[in-house]
Amino acid sequence: MGRVGRVGMFAAVAAALTVLTAPVAGADPAQPSTANPSTTTPNSTTPNSTQPTTSESEVSQVSEPSIPMPVRDGALGYLATRSSTLWLKDRGADQVIANLPVPQTYSAANRQMAKTLKQELDSAAETPGACLQIIIDGADPSGGVFNYGFFAVEKQYCPK
Numbered sequence: 001m002g003r004v005g006r007v008g009m010f011a012a013v014a015a016a017l018t019v020l021t022a023p024v025a026g027a028d029p030a031q032p033s034t035a036n037p038s039t040t041t042p043n044s045t046t047p048n049s050t051q052p053t054t055s056e057s058e059v060s061q062v063s064e065p066s067i068p069m070p071v072r073d074g075a076l077g078y079l080a081t082r083s084s085t086l087w088l089k090d091r092g093a094d095q096v097i098a099n100l101p102v103p104q105t106y107s108a109a110n111r112q113m114a115k116t117l118k119q120e121l122d123s124a125a126e127t128p129g130a131c132l133q134i135i136i137d138g139a140d141p142s143g144g145v146f147n148y149g150f151f152a153v154e155k156q157y158c159p160k
Helices: 003-021 054-062 082-090 093-098 102-125
Strands: 076-079 130-139 147-153
Touching: 082 102, 082 130, 093 102, 102 130, 102 147
Parallel strands: none
Antiparallel strands: 076 130, 130 147
């Protein structure tokens, strides 16, 4: 990937991360929400301890590249090239997200987003030819701020 392509990819990820970390006007951060490994809604529920907790099921979760996830109308979906995926991993994109200055009410969601990105980037980087898919979606009817997804994608679906 050329310098212009890498700069464009970095700009797209930076813009996406800015969107992901910005609260939506009128959103109620005090409204708790449910989360799965690839979707998190920031909320005001913070852990009682500053020590991270990891369940046994989280430790055993290993992501494997799969088919691209569908992108619904109105959402932004990006399928990175293999070289862009490796470039993001080499630059520590997950640590950039983890270290973004966000209000304390959003820090747990930010850490989860970084953890999910790392898991999917690691999976894509460790699988020959695999790449990363990024999906960003706006607030859902339950009052969340945003939804995001990072997915390791099998080689045959990755752009060249």
